[in-house]
Amino acid sequence: MNIFLYLDENTWFHRLDPRTKIIGVLLLFGLIIVFNHPLYMGAIALGLVGLAAAAKALPNFWRMRYILALLVIFSTVLWPFFAKGPTVIWSWGRLEVSRESLMYAVAMGLRLASFVGAGLIFLSVTTNEEFTHGLIRLGLPYPVAFAFSTALRLVPTFAGAGATIVQAQISRGLDVESGNIFQRAGKFIPLGVPLFIYAVRHTNMLAMALESKGFSPGEPRTWYLNPQMRRGDYVALAVLTAIFLAALFLRLQGYGAVLPRL
Amino acid sequence: MGVAISIQDLSFTYAETTRPALRHINGEVEEGTYVVVMGHEGAGKSTLCCSLNALVPRFFRGEYSGRVLVQGIEVARARVAEMSRRVGLVLQDFEAQLFSTSVELEVAFGPENLRLPRDEIERRIDRYLRFVGLAEMRRREPASLSGGQKQRLAIASVLALEPPVLVMDEPTTDLDPIGREEVLSVADLLRQERRTLLVVDHDPETAVDADQVWLMREGEVIAQGPPREVLTDLALLESCGVQPPPTVALFQALGWPGQPLTVEEAIALIREHGLAHPRPLEAPTAPPNGRPVILELRDVDYVYSTRAVEALKGVNLQIREGEFLAIVGQNGSGKTTLAKHLNGLLKPTRGEVLFRGRPLGEIRRTEMARHVGYVFQNPDHQIFSNTVREEVGFSLRMAGMDPRTIEERVAEALAVVGLSGYEDQVPFTLTKGERQRVAVASVLAAQPQVIILDEPTTGLDYRHQRSMMEMLRGLHRRGHTVIIITHSMWVAAEYAERVVVMKEGRILLDAPTRAAFAQEGILAEASLRPPPLLRLGNWLGTSGLTLDAMVEELRSR
Known part of the structure; x- marks a missing residue:
């Protein structure tokens, strides 16, 4: 996706x-x-x-x-x-x-x-990184820019997990296509809870990976991307x-x- | 040569738990050596990895005692970011580690944190992408890579920090055989560079080349030594939930001299001592079981609309009631796509799928869920309830059954998966193996005739893999049709009656299990290899599929 x-x-x-x-x-x-x-x-x-x-x-x-x-x-x-x-x-x-x-x-x-x-x-x-980098060059603090770009980055990941969760619950007989609005809202729980837990686990894992690669927010760092105003x-x-x-x-x-x- | 890692009486208990995750660990790793850590789920392997780069106790808090020194630096006193220069850690879940939009930026992230100048970062990207064989992929999006490529990218992104010590926590668990080999060949290269390497793995084949094998059980390291010493103590391995090298097990069971760790060694020993004589293999060709066809695919093509890639091409498949079928093949070969057609999750682009002769298009999805159960690979994609009882009863409530029947069926399903008495437990706090069983039970409760499982053994240790598969065998004996998708060749070999090999959306081979695994050439085309025991069996010409059957056969020769 x-x-x-x-x-x-x-x-x-x-x-x-x-x-x-x-x-x-x-x-x-x-x-x-x-x-x-x-x-x-x-x-x-x-x-x-x-x-x-x-x-x-x-x-x-x-x-x-x-x-x-x-x-x-x-x-x-x-x-x-x-x-x-x-x-x-x-x-x-x-x-x-x-x-x-x-x-x-x-x-x-x-x-x-x-x-x-x-x-x-x-x-x-x-690209996502260019956007973030542009914002930083325009004066946005790095931790804010980093949080912003990571959030953007996680959207497709969660969307993918969401699609799998929907399929898994449909296979167990969850009928997402029928019922009135209240019944439908109740069906959100079997989808929302696993997604939420997935998000927490995933984010925690990402935080571990970032720290293991020497990331600490607020510390100075260098950039591989080096756009120049021409x-x-x-x-x-x-x-x-x-x-x-x-x-x-x-x-x-x-x-x-x-x-x-x- | 100096000591790279020194662990002195290390104990650790995670905050808010009572059972120690690590107990009095002692160990030393010399610079430039290769250590493989093995043990059951929950033995403390991951905790040990995290204690080497200060994630324990800095990221994961808890009660910590003892000392860990890496190159003479006390880890617990350092910050994780500082340790990253000395210890590279590749986590098990490679998906969660990759977050950049291009391969090169992923590798650049670490060196940027080290405040290296731009041309040095450039040099490292070049060097390490070439090192892991991804130089051609620089501009690609990580999400578009295969599993093996993703894991190699994760390794490159850690190597770019140039840590003298590299720790990998189950780097090959989620990979197909070819991805596994890709990653292990990177490990080989690292050894040639004389870097210190500590790898957690389940597969004895990985450990064969190690300088040292550490066995862990219940938070303790209970054996440390060269592979030839540790991997031949079968009782000890079993007690740690580790799969013993099958060739060693075979030789011990037959009382043959020698302890061969690999198939090649075994063949050499058999030749040297004249232990047995190879014969041409006569694979038993079992006729179809004669029962009615329950599921059938006719000329099925499937194209993913978002990717415009043909995932299935002209697939024809008949599955009979009561079969035990394994679908194998590399990632992206179409296994899961095929399986999702069997319960109507996906609709064929061309061709048709029949359930007991009725086209699936005519059957409601909720009805299909009662006939064909589908267990997804990751149990966490479906668990949402506060108690195991509610979770397992979910599909029954959806079907509108009365509470009494639900209660009965739940109890029955839990008994089948071996979780009786777990009704009131919170599913999220169970171990991975138990959560996997809850997921199976919640599908079983609907009492489907067919049950499909996507990678039922991935992420489980040997002991749990065995019990999961024994449980499926039990279901099969009760008359259920069982279909598994798996990377694990020994699982397919020991449990399935029939194997379907997929490659690039087509069925490459469809044969009774023993006959399928005799076709090494065709399997190689799909980048697969028979499990070690059957490679040896192919050479010897034995028709058995399990260790016991082979032992018996060779004895009677």
Whole structure:
């Protein structure tokens, strides 16, 4: 079972310094928040797909296609009822849908999908260790970063154990597919208890292994990974910052918004 | 040559327990020698390992007395991180030791902790990955490696700290025969480098090359000496729950001169003294037992959707009621995938599975659970109740039976696995062997006709392996169909009636046990070898499967 999204390619994006990747994805998030006009959002979304293609991250987009589609559809269907605009095109009692709210809804759908997309690109080109290392270089204390990366690392391990536990209990006649919500909650115990105990045992073993390899949190250490900020990194950051500031400027001038709020 | 490890009157009792885990241990290990520690489950072997790098008493607290010196440093006064420069410890559970996303970073972790400069770390990654034969795998994700490769990676990640002493706690227990050989060949290389090596293992074959064998029982070291001395004292080995070298046992039972530790030695001795004459083997070909087919696979293919790897290819298999079947093969050969088709946990991508002639697709899963019981490899993946009684009765409650019947069935199942009187115990506090039995009992309580066990003897010591298998033999005699998946060749040889050998998702060989183990060539294709006794038997041309049968046969010649 592989729930990690990292794709081991060697594109220009993969070679960027993790700090660039982290700041870069934050700038992308910022850019995504700026506009709420569907055309502008559409342009950004297209741009992200282009980035994903260049970073060879499209397989992950394909893997997540249902989630991405759901985000767009749900948002487009639900938002019109909550956002209010001046040009009403349909109303029923207090419910009304306006031309602006509809456009806003499409823009929000694209925004959510773009968020996920930007995150996907980041995770497709960054290994767990690079991410941790980037955070440390950006000033996060090592023990915190280490705990964070270990937690990330253990997710697939526990997911694998969880899958085995489900199979083991099904073989003993546990019927996980029927019953009302309370009955189903009761069935969680035969699954949850072994998983919890597994997690405790596993974590304890991991702690032993780490200590046996000379690990002590808080002590200084050296790094094998040695990312360097190169010219490409500065160029990438400069370009992204410029795009972000330009977008912000446009928005403050009143462009790219169907409804006044962000 | 100096002394690498010196243990002086070491005793240790874990906090919150009363029984000492180690009692008055004394021992010395010379620099550059190889020590193998053997003993039953709970004899204190792992505790001894942990006491060498300060995990005992620093990580595991408790009552500690005596002294352990490694290269003259008193271990109990050092921190674990300091000891890591002197003693490398490879733990039994290699899965839990690997946590990086690439092979090279896994190896880099230790040297990073030692604050080595980057180019030195680079050098060590190169050197130790080449040493364990993983140089080509540098960029791979550890999770994608085979069991043997994972264990070798765990060894490399410890060696990268360049400790003069290396301790390995059952490094080969969970591995298939080929993984075992991979790991043992790394141990050989280490010996050639004259590193001090202390290895805990169950298999007498590992101990044959040791400089010293230590036998442990109930927290004490009761014998220390060269293998030829320790491994030939069969009564002593049995008392420690250790499997005696079968060739020694055979020679002693026949009163033949010599104590051969290996098959090669045995053959040389037989030739030298003219003890017996090899004949061509006439393997008995037992006809099918004539009872109805209970489970059948027809042209089954299976593809894991997440991996897009074909796990089974065109598998045809008929299992008759009342058979005792062993499925063997390397890790990843499709054994478990095959077995999971037999109770409907997996549905074939192509082909069909029939239970008493009915396609499995037509039978509800909960109903299948009553016909075909499946015991998973690790009992801890299923135990969740506060008492053994509740645990064993779980499937019955799921089936909605009345409490009286449940009570009866639970008692019956516990009696079969030899755990009568354990009803009110907390399952989590039992030993691994007992938990394994609870898991078997909880499947038996549903009284399935077929019972499938995935690696029923892995992680158990010899004594527990024997009693587990004797219990399965008992079930078989009562008419149950028993199917085991196993790495252990002697288990398959002594207990199964029929052996199915798998390789790369196909059935390579399907034959009565003795005939299957006579095909050394085909077994080698699947990276398997018959157990020592049958290798000798193949050479001698004996048709027996157990020690006793062979002894009788050779006597009557």
